[in-house]
Amino acid sequence: MAKIIVVTSGKGGVGKTTTSASFATGLAKRGYKTVVIDFDVGLRNLDLIMGCERRVVYDFVNVIQGEASLVQALIKDKRVDTLNILPASQTRDKDALTQEGVERVLNELRKTHDYIVCDSPAGIETGAIMALYYADEALVVTNPEVSSVRDSDRILGILQAKSKRAKEGGERIKEHLLITRYDPARVEQGEMLSIEDITDLLGIPLIGVIPESQSVLQASNSGVPVVLDDKSDSGAAYLDVVARFLGEDRPMRFIEVEKKGFLKRLFGT
Amino acid sequence: MTLLNYLLGRRKKTATVAKERLQIIFAREHADRNGPDYLPDLKKDILEVVAKYVTIDLDRIQVHLDKDGDMDILELNIILPDKQPEQHKVAVHS
Numbered sequence: 001m002a003k004i005i006v007v008t009s010g011k012g013g014v015g016k017t018t019t020s021a022s023f024a025t026g027l028a029k030r031g032y033k034t035v036v037i038d039f040d041v042g043l044r045n046l047d048l049i050m051g052c053e054r055r056v057v058y059d060f061v062n063v064i065q066g067e068a069s070l071v072q073a074l075i076k077d078k079r080v081d082t083l084n085i086l087p088a089s090q091t092r093d094k095d096a097l098t099q100e101g102v103e104r105v106l107n108e109l110r111k112t113h114d115y116i117v118c119d120s121p122a123g124i125e126t127g128a129i130m131a132l133y134y135a136d137e138a139l140v141v142t143n144p145e146v147s148s149v150r151d152s153d154r155i156l157g158i159l160q161a162k163s164k165r166a167k168e169g170g171e172r173i174k175e176h177l178l179i180t181r182y183d184p185a186r187v188e189q190g191e192m193l194s195i196e197d198i199t200d201l202l203g204i205p206l207i208g209v210i211p212e213s214q215s216v217l218q219a220s221n222s223g224v225p226v227v228l229d230d231k232s233d234s235g236a237a238y239l240d241v242v243a244r245f246l247g248e249d250r251p252m253r254f255i256e257v258e259k260k261g262f263l264k265r266l267f268g269t
Numbered sequence: 270m271t272l273l274n275y276l277l278g279r280r281k282k283t284a285t286v287a288k289e290r291l292q293i294i295f296a297r298e299h300a301d302r303n304g305p306d307y308l309p310d311l312k313k314d315i316l317e318v319v320a321k322y323v324t325i326d327l328d329r330i331q332v333h334l335d336k337d338g339d340m341d342i343l344e345l346n347i348i349l350p351d352k353q354p355e356q357h358k359v360a361v362h363s
Contacts, residue, residue, distance in 0.1 A: 146287050153295055157302050190282025197288045201295065 002110040005117050006135035008159075010151030012122030014143045015180040018216060020119035021049045022227035022235070023139065026242035028083035029227075032114040035074065038088035039131035040121035041096050047087045050077070051223025061089035064101030070108050079228060084113070097130045106134050124158060133164050137174040140204065143181045144193040149201055152177075156202065176207035178241060183212045184257045195255060208241035210234050211254040300334050308334060308343075315345060323349055 007020040017038075024036035037060060038046035047053040052075045058068035063086075070086075077083035086105075089096060109116050120131035132138065138159055142152040159173050160166050166173070179198055186192035199206050210216075215232035219225065227238040233254050240250045300308075312332050319325060329348035334341060 146291060149291055150294065153298070157299075187284070190284045193284050193287055197284065201288065201291050 008120040010155040021225040022238040024117040044088040059089040
C-alpha cells in the first residue's frame with residue numbers, strides 16, 4: 001500500500017518545494033517508486049526545482065478535469081528512473097482542485113507507486129488543505145525563526161483537525177519536524193532558536209536538520225534537487241532524512257559549529 | 270565583541286526572547302483552539318462583571334481552560350490590588 005506524505009509548513013519560503021524535491025528524489029534513489037505532486041495551483045515551481053519545466057505538457061488539474069490521462073501528465077525523471085513528477089497547473093482558478101478529483105488521482109497513483117509526496121502550497125487555504133487531507137505522514141518544514149515556528153504550530157493544529165484521518169477518527173497522522181536553514185554559529189551566539197527550543201515548542205519528533213547552505217540556491221539555479229549534489233552538506237542531510245524516514249538510525253549532522261581558531265573564538269567575527 | 274558582551278552580561282539573547290514569546294502565544298492559541306466557540310465572549314463577560322466591583326489590571330488576570338477527563342475546567346486567576354483606589358473604572362478588552 002502506497003504511503004502519502006505531505007510536505008507542509010504554513011509559512012512560505014521555508015523550503016517546502018526544496019524539501020519535496022530532495023525527499024522524493026532520495027526515496028526514489030533508494031529504489032522506491034515515488035511520485036511528487038505540486039499542489040501549488042497557480043504558482044507552479046516544483047518543475048523548476050526538479051529541472052523538468054520544459055517537459056510539462058499536461059498537469060494535475062488537466063488530469064482532475066479529465067483533459068489528460070495520468071500517464072500523459074506524469075513526467076519521468078531523467079536522473080532517477082523510479083521517480084515521477086506531477087506538475088501543478090498555472091491556472092488562476094482557485095477551485096480547480098476538487099476533493100473527489102484529488103482522491104481519484106491519488107488512488108490511481110497508489111496502484112503504481114510506493115510513496116506519494118505532496119508538495120503543499122503556503123497558507124491554510126484550499127490548496128494546502130487538499131495537500132494534507134489524505135496524508136498518512138507529514139513533514140513539517142520549519143525555519144529557526146518566530147513566524148515559521150508559529151505557522152508550523154498552526155499547521156499541526158490543522159493536521160489534527162482537518163485531515164481525513166482526523167475527521168474520520170482514524171490513526172493520527174505521523175508528524176515529523178524538519179528544521180531547515182539552520183545555522184549552528186548563530187545558535188551558539190544566542191541569535192537563533194536552537195533545535196531543542198524548536199522541538200520543545202512544537203512537541204513533535206525531529207526527522208532532520210538541514211543546514212543553511214549555499215548549495216541549495218546553486219541546486220535550484222540548475223534544476224537539480226540538492227540531494228543529488230554529493231558535495232553538499234544539505235544534500236547529505238536530506239539523504240539522512242530519507243534514511244531516518246525509512247527507519248534507519250542516523251545521528252544528526254551539521255548541527256555543531258566548525259571549530260575555529262583560538263583568536264577567532266575569543267573575539268568573534 | 271563576543272567575549273566582551275559575555276563578560277559584561279549584556280542583555281538577554283534574542284533567541285531566548287523568541288522562545289519565551291512563542292511559549293506565551295502558544296499557550297493562548299492552544300487554549301483557544303481546543304476551547305468552545307463561546308469561550309472568548311464568556312471570558313469578556315466575566316471580566317466585565319469583576320471590573321464593576323474592583324479595579325483590575327488586565328495584566329494580572331489569567332484565564333485557563335483545562336481538561337480533566339470529560340470535564341472542562343475554566344480557571345480564572347485575578348490578582349486583586351492591595352489598596353482600592355477611589356474610583357473603580359476599568360475598560361475591559363477582549
